[in-house]
Structure formats: structure tokens, C-alpha cells
Amino acid sequence: MDASTTKDQTTIRANRAWMGILSGFCASLVGIGLARFAYTPLLPAIIGAHWFQPSAAVYLGAANLAGYLAGALAGRPLAARMTATSTLRTMMGLATLSFFSCAYPLDFSWFFIWRFCAGLAGGVLMVLAAPTVLPHLPPSRRGLAGGVIFMGVGAGIAASGTLVPLLLSQGLRQSWMGLGAISLLLTLVSWRGWPAEQKAPQTKPRKTPNSLALRALYAEYALNAVGLVPHMLFLVDFIARGLGLGLRTGAEYWVLFGLGAVVGPILNGHVADRLGFARVLRVTYLIEAGAVLLPTLSGGASSLMLSSVIVGAFTPGIVPLVLGRVHELLAHHPAEQKAAWSKATVSFAIFQAAAAYGLSYIFSRTGDYQLLFIVGTLAMIFAFVIDLTAGCRNE
Structure with missing residues (x-):
């Protein structure tokens, strides 16, 4: 040739x-x-x-x-x-x-x-x-x-x-x-x-390798869903009514949230290609925790802008990181990757829906925006602790 x-x-x-x-x-x-x-x-x-x-x-x-x-x-x-x-x-x-x-x-x-x-x-x-x-x-x-x-x-x-x-x-x-x-x-x-693909043959389910690390990843991804809900549901209302800045100002911060969401997945994926998905994912939880907490520490424009952009970037940006981590854990078992990703997506969906209803209930009873962001922050910190603990047990 x-x-x-x-x-x-x-x-x-x-x-x-x-x-x-x-x-x-x-x-x-x-x-x-x-x-x-x-x-x-x-x-x-x-x-x-x-x-x-x-x-x-x-x-x-x-x-x-x-x-x-x-x-x-x-x-x-x-x-x-x-x-x-x-x-x-x-x-x-x-x-x-x-x-x-x-x-x-x-x-x-x-x-x-x-x-x-x-x-x-x-x-x-x-x-x-x-x-x-x-x-x-x-x-x-x-x-x-x-x-x-x-x-x-x-x-x-x-x-x-x-x-x-x-x-x-x-x-x-x-x-x-x-x-x-x-x-x-x-x-x-x-x-x-x-891509061209043939109909997948029916195969008997097998025990997934790296089960501890994968179970930890499912839990982390689910907790990440909880941590993102305060911004996804309440950010605009918090700025407009909670801070008294009006709906127009709240919408402006939502645009910043959207701009972060556009660049976040590409940036995260590019960095993970160079540094590894496990390392980047662990740092991500800490960055997200800080960004979710920011509105409770300061209602200033710079804090709100930073929080909106960062959380916006990781709302879709966490997805390629978790998917990449699934591929890392199952690198020698490609047939198991789709099943593992499906389980991760289901765990995210369940906890996102539960958090949406749960935080809405909390807000309806307390009217406290800060409590919502604190719950989100704790979820992110818990995800970091699980990842750190599972990593130590696998080392």
C-alpha cells in the first residue's frame, strides 16, 4: 500500500x-x-x-x-x-x-x-x-x-x-x-x-470489574447532581428576589451560566486527556463545592459572576469527566462500558429529580436561599470524600 x-x-x-x-x-x-x-x-x-x-x-x-x-x-x-x-x-x-x-x-x-x-x-x-x-x-x-x-x-x-x-x-x-x-x-x-454498528448480541450479564471504584463513581455522580440543583433551579430567583436585584439582572447571570456551560465540557475534556480523568475529577469536586458556596459568602457582582460561570461550566462539563473515568476503570473491558455509563446516568437522574423536589420543599418551608446552596456544597464535599476514600482503598 x-x-x-x-x-x-x-x-x-x-x-x-x-x-x-x-x-x-x-x-x-x-x-x-x-x-x-x-x-x-x-x-x-x-x-x-x-x-x-x-x-x-x-x-x-x-x-x-x-x-x-x-x-x-x-x-x-x-x-x-x-x-x-x-x-x-x-x-x-x-x-x-x-x-x-x-x-x-x-x-x-x-x-x-x-x-x-x-x-x-x-x-x-x-x-x-x-x-x-x-x-x-x-x-x-x-x-x-x-x-x-x-x-x-x-x-x-x-x-x-x-x-x-x-x-x-x-x-x-x-x-x-x-x-x-x-x-x-x-x-x-x-x-x-x-458510526456503523451491528445489532449487539444478547449476552449473559457478568460481574463488572473494579466494582468498588465504580460504585464510588456512581455515588459521586449522584451527589454531584444534588450539588448542581441549587444553581440550576434557584440562581435566577435568588438574584432577582433574594438579593432584590430584579429579574433582568438575574437573567444576565443566567447567560453567564450558559456561557460557562458552552466552554466547560471542551475545557474539562482537554485537561483530562492530558492529566487523567481520575485526577481532574477529584479536583473538580472541590472547585464545584467552592463555587456553589460563593453566593452564601458574598452577594457581590464578582462572586456571583464567578459562581455562575464555574457552576455553569461543570453542569455539562462533569459528564465527559465521569464518562472518561468509566472508560479508565473499564479500559480492558470495553463490553462493560455502556452498562456502567447507563448506571451512572440513572444514578444522576434519580438524585437530580429527588434534589429538585427536596430542595423545593425545603425552600417552601424556610424561604432560605443560603440553606439550599449549603446543601449543594455539602453534597460536593461528600462526593470528594467518597472519591478520596475509594482511591486510597484501591491504592
Whole structure:
């Protein structure tokens, strides 16, 4: 084989790899970035247009979290029956259909079902997208590639503060239709980029290697979900009402949160490629703990900016780190990686939903914003302690 042929084959493989990464980016943008986070700025408009009462509209938001948990559980069984690629395409289509369906609020149950379907699609896409793409890349590039894939989540958060208000100027129904059109376009862009994959054979479950380290990682990821909830749910309200700075100022900090979410996954993945996922993940817990605690220490602009950007960066940025750590722990057992990542995603989904309801209950009883951030900080510190303890026991 001559040098030109080898070069051509290398170029083809590189192009296929980047197409796979682009497909993964589109999947996370549609399934999580838009299907979950675009609802937040739409919520006041839904209430203002009298589509639903405030209490009902909040429950519709919770439907997405319930669907996400169901999707995280269903992802691997669906891929075993079809293929990962077919499942990914189907779920992106389902998320797209949910946007168009939500443009017509026929009744509460109709809207609830489609918000649940949007969450279901997001959970399946989170479980399957990156693990379908990353095995086709060199290990030294998987951190950066994972960062690009999960940057789609950050792009959705940023769009929730910029694109959605522009769509709302055309009307609420037009906003849902616009999100559906964007989702459809991204689905078509990703359609042919997924790596070729055969239907996975049914295999008897085996005991997962490195069980102690993996169980610790599941617990850490779950606690990380708890630590992120105060910012995800209460940051804007804390700034607007808790500090008395107004909704406009709160929205400005949410944009900073979104900008951090865009760059966080790529930066984290790139650093982890160089330093190792275990080391970067352990430091991450401490950085997150400090950033979550900052609003309780100072309500100054610099503290709020730093906290918004850092927590925003790690909201999607923690995902490629945990996925990379799963691959590190199961480097010699590639067949077990998807199962382990599915379990990690399920643990995250359960604790995120529980924290959302739990912290909302605490706030409804106490009205204390600082208590929420302290709970989040303690969760991050606990994750660090578990990681440190498990690391020492494995050394």
C-alpha cells in the first residue's frame, strides 16, 4: 500500500470520526440542551398566555425529569432490540415531534405526555450517544471529543437565554414550532454521521470489574447532581428576589451560566486527556463545592459572576469527566462500558429529580436561599470524600 493510499484512508477515518462527534453534539443539543432547558424561559410565557395554571406548568417541567429517568433506564434495552444508531435516530425524531406537539396545548395530559417523551428521548440520547461515538476514536482524544459532544448541553442552556426570547417575540406557539424546526434540522444533520454498528448480541450479564471504584463513581455522580440543583433551579430567583436585584439582572447571570456551560465540557475534556480523568475529577469536586458556596459568602457582582460561570461550566462539563473515568476503570473491558455509563446516568437522574423536589420543599418551608446552596456544597464535599476514600482503598 503506497503512502498516498494510506493518507487517504487516514483522512477518511478522521472525517468519519468528526461526523460522529458532530452527530453526538446534535444529539445532546436536541435531547438535553433544548428539550430540557428551553422550557425554563418558556414557562413564564406559558403561564402568561393562560395555557396552564402556574402549579400545573411546574408539574409539566417535572414530567421532563421523570421521562429522563425512564430514558436512562430504557436506553440499553432499546439499543439491544434495535441498534444504538437506530435508537439514536428514533429518539431525536421523538424529541423533534415533542416540540411540534407542544405547540398545541390540547389539555394537561397531552402536554404532560409530550414533555415526558422529550425527557425520555433525552435520557436515551445521554446514555447512548457518546458511548456509540467514542470507541471509534483514539483514547488520547476521547476527553476532548466527549467535551465537544456534551457542549451541546451548554449550547442549549445558552440558547435558552438568547434564542428563546427572540422566538417568543413571534408568539408562544411559534416558539415551539421554531424549536421543532431547529431540532429537525439537527436531526437531519446527524442522521448519516453515526458510526456503523451491528445489532449487539444478547449476552449473559457478568460481574463488572473494579466494582468498588465504580460504585464510588456512581455515588459521586449522584451527589454531584444534588450539588448542581441549587444553581440550576434557584440562581435566577435568588438574584432577582433574594438579593432584590430584579429579574433582568438575574437573567444576565443566567447567560453567564450558559456561557460557562458552552466552554466547560471542551475545557474539562482537554485537561483530562492530558492529566487523567481520575485526577481532574477529584479536583473538580472541590472547585464545584467552592463555587456553589460563593453566593452564601458574598452577594457581590464578582462572586456571583464567578459562581455562575464555574457552576455553569461543570453542569455539562462533569459528564465527559465521569464518562472518561468509566472508560479508565473499564479500559480492558470495553463490553462493560455502556452498562456502567447507563448506571451512572440513572444514578444522576434519580438524585437530580429527588434534589429538585427536596430542595423545593425545603425552600417552601424556610424561604432560605443560603440553606439550599449549603446543601449543594455539602453534597460536593461528600462526593470528594467518597472519591478520596475509594482511591486510597484501591491504592
